[in-house]
Amino acid sequence: MPAGIRVTVAFETPSACPIADLSAAAGTVIKDVSTTAGPATAEGAFTEFLVAGDAVPDDYDHDPVFAYADRHLYRIPHDTDCPCGCLGEYGVPVSRYFASDGELELVFHAPDFDRLQTIVGEFRDRFPAVDIQRLVRAPTGGTARDTVFVDRAKLTDRQLEVLRTAYEMGYFERPRAANATDVAAEFDVTPSTVTEHLLAAQSKLLQDVLEAGS
Known part of the structure; x- marks a missing residue:
């Protein structure tokens, strides 16, 4: 894993993204994607991807470069109006693409928090529906650290409250300093609810x- 911060972001039907557009038109998944070297702002920057040949609509604007068995390779311009091209403006390559029925998921590596904040801010300005799904700090300096950023917003207020109380009471210690009945008494609920x-x-x-699902 490259050093820095690995980021997974998702976009709901982003405009001007040829990969997302084709996945919607074809009703298929596109995940075999690569881009040419160099930022997407440079003239001659292209995106290459494989897709099942029989899934591509007859009126698709681009012709395949060639075919691998039943899959066709397309090579098309990729500008800065879509999320993939936006990353190119900051010299940050996309590590993984996943497009399905018009929705796009990207994985990229930001070298540091400053660059990450700038990119996320740009994404939110251009694509208000962007969803920052996962942040993982990759190992640096030859150490074995792999820091994961946990999104506590996934929890309801009640779940977070019960989890914090259980932790503070020693529910997760071995041997336990408190059991479910003890925690339940703090909230006047049943142990099964806790x-x-x-x-x-x-x-x-x-x-x-x-990192489930990645």
Whole structure:
């Protein structure tokens, strides 16, 4: 994994993105994507991607470069009006593309927090519906650190409150300093309700810690 911060962002039907547009028109998934070297602002910057040949509409504006078995390789201009091109303006390449039915997911590596904040700010200005899904700090300096940024906003207020109280009471210690009945008494609810809140909260947080779905 490259050093820096690995970022996963999603866009709902972004305008001017040829990959997202084709995935919507073809009703298919496009994930075999690469871009030429150099920022997308440079003349002659292109995006290349593979897609099932029989999924491409007959009136598609571009012709395939050539075919791999039943898949066609397309090579088309990629400008700065779409999220992929926007990243090129900051010299940040896209590591992974995933387009499905018009929705686009990108994974890229920001070298530091300053660059990340600038890019996210630009995304939000241009694409208000952008969803910052995951941030992971990659190892640096030869160390084994792999810092994950956990989104606590996934939790409801009640789930966070129960989780914090359970932690402070020693519910997660071994041996336990408090059990579900003790935590439940703090909220005047049943132990099963506490357990449900804790399981839901842990499941949501583990999605970030284990990078589920990536």
